[in-house]
Amino acid sequence: MLRAIKRLGRRLWKRWSGYHRRSLAETAMSRLKRMGERLSARDPARQVAEVQIRCAILNTFNALGMPDTITRA
Structure with missing residues (x-):
């Protein structure tokens, strides 16, 4: 790893290694x-916003966990 960083530079190594x-x-x-396991907001409108934020975080997990597929023609 240290050789790769020295050869490529830290920025390129980070991109290359993921x-x-x-x-x-x-x-x-x-x-x-x-955020914890429970909703912290008391107001129903803010609870909705908090749930939407949690959904956005979970969607980020899904996007990061999906493999990059390459289709060949």
Whole structure:
């Protein structure tokens, strides 16, 4: 890994190794964990917004977990 970083540079290595995708997944997971298991808002309108945020985070997980498929013609 250190040789690859030295040869490619840190920016290219991160792109080549998929480091950014892992970092995005870890960030999304920490956001979800910080929200806890229960809704914290008391107002029904804010509860709806909180649920929508949770759904957006889960959709991010799904997008990050999907493999990139390449179809050959």
